[in-house]
Amino acid sequence: MKIAILADRLELFNIKKDSTYAMMREAAARGHELHVFEQRHLLCEGGVVSAHAARVRLVDEDGAWFHREAAATQPLSAFDAVLMRKDPPFDMEYLYSTYLLEVAQRQGARVFNRPSGVREHNEKLAIIEFSRFCAPTLVSREPSRLRAFHAEHRDVIFKPLDGMGGAGIFRVREDGMNLGATIEMLTRDGAVTIMAQRYIPAISDGDKRILVIGGKPVPHALARIPQGGEVRGNLAAGGRGEARPLTERDREIADALGPTLAARGLLLVGLDVIGAHLTEINVTSPTCFREIMQQTGFDVAGMFIDALEAAASASAHGGLA
Structure with missing residues (x-):
């Protein structure tokens, strides 16, 4: 296959930890041809969505792990698969990229994850559809409602809807210390909608990342365990990662969500479970x-x-993109 990958700069990859690198390594080992481009290289001219993409060959050399060839502008429909692997934040440029990729899809490109699926599943709000698996949750920007939620549940996590890596997450305990300041800051005095969730004590045992691929769960989760008094288990916030077999509850959640999300063109999903x-x-x-x-x-x-x-x-033969 000829695969195009929309990602961040390759020079910034930490290949000891990077999942996109793991994908690239496996694809190259199977003889697939890899081309890489960044958001700034995505364009539409004459109605055709293209990317100024460079072929990349993986190597094992001191100080280098890839060789990049001269880039060329090619329609995305010329590739057998296009991987959307740009890291958040999900800002306006990210949104524009999903629109362009969706146009490319209509022109014959096979894009994974499907752009509409990425756009329609805000990583915080998407859980609302599956609320039977969630702790008590409130989404609001009204300080009075957020305060009432804390008064009811007494130990609450507040977080922005567009954060990543644990950024902007605050815990307000029963004493309510800094409740007002937290709500004012995150909602920008009532102008921005946020999420509040009842604190889950099991976070001390890890925030589990369950990977679901093609609707089926990987049999091991990565429990990201908070360190040094932190409330966040995210690896970016200093959490320690410990791989564990899925529990019965983990599988119940993954089996319930996996087929639904896969049918929406989400080939790869990471479920966070505490x-x-x-x-x-x-x-x-x-x-x-x-x-x-x-x-x-x-x-x-x-x-x-x-x-x-x-x-x-399947997409090439008329199946789901």
Whole structure:
């Protein structure tokens, strides 16, 4: 296959941890041709959506892990698969990229995850559809409602709807210390909608990332365990990652959500679960491949490329994109 990957700058990858690198390594080992471009290289001219993409060959050399060839502008429909692996934040440029990729899809490009699926599943708000798996949750920008939610549940997590890596997450305990300041800051004095969730004590045992590929869960989750008194388990916030077999509850959640999300063109999803509760549905650029592979030996990248090959083939023959 000829694969195009929309990602951040390759020079910024930490290949010891990067899931996109794991995908690229597996695809290259199977003989697939890799082309890489950034958001700034995406364009539409004459009604055709293209990318100024460079072919990349993976190498094992001191100080380098890839060789980039001269870039060329090519229609995205010329590729067998286009991977959307740009990290958040999901800002206006990200939104514009999904629109362009959706046009490219109508022109014959096979894009994974499907642009409309990425756009329609805000990683915080998407859990509302599956509220039976969630802790008590409120989405609002009204300070009075947020205060009432805290008064009812007494120990609450407040977070922005557009954050990543644990940024902007605050815990307000029963004493209500800094409740007003937290609400004012996150809502910008009532101008911005945020999420409040009842605090889940099981966070001390880890915030689990469950990867779902082609509607099926990887059999191991990565529990991201808070360190040093932190309330956040995110690896970006200093959490320690520990791979574990899925629990019965983990599988129940993954089996319930997986087929539904896959049918919406979401080939790869990262479900965040604390204890028995679903807290987020990550669709933009889910990670944790490398940690699970290194600790368990399970070939997550192989499972993903298997699913990508099958999905690209089905799309080429009139199946779901």
